[in-house]
Amino acid sequence: MKKNNEHKTQLGYNVPENYFERSKAEHLAFLKRKNTTKSPKKIYQQALIFMGCIGGLLFATWFFSQPNALDDSKVFEQLTIESLEISDDAFDDWFDENFILSDV
Numbered sequence: 001m002k003k004n005n006e007h008k009t010q011l012g013y014n015v016p017e018n019y020f021e022r023s024k025a026e027h028l029a030f031l032k033r034k035n036t037t038k039s040p041k042k043i044y045q046q047a048l049i050f051m052g053c054i055g056g057l058l059f060a061t062w063f064f065s066q067p068n069a070l071d072d073s074k075v076f077e078q079l080t081i082e083s084l085e086i087s088d089d090a091f092d093d094w095f096d097e098n099f100i101l102s103d104v
Contacts, residue, residue, distance in 0.1 A: 038046075079098050086094045 082098075083091065083094065
């Protein structure tokens with residue numbers, strides 16, 4: 001009791017009657033009031049996130065299944081090596097056939 005009086009005189013604050021019991025009851029009541037059902041807005045947001053993830057996975061699958069620049073460099077190396085076997089006279093026709101016309 002002496003500490004309560006000292007505390008009150010030093011700080012000028014008195015704890016209300018049954019403060020801690022009421023505070024605990026209010027906190028517990030808030031937790032019980034918490035709505036366990038999801039609102040339509042929350043369901044909509046979660047569905048959009050899920051569809052976005054699925055779309056991202058589909059895009060990544062498509063992107064990585066496409067031929068990339070490394071495949072083009074392998075083709076270029078192969079054609080470069082093949083060009084060593086071509087004579088200088090036939091090189092222009094070979095080049096047009098393998099590089100120019102293959103892109104069209």
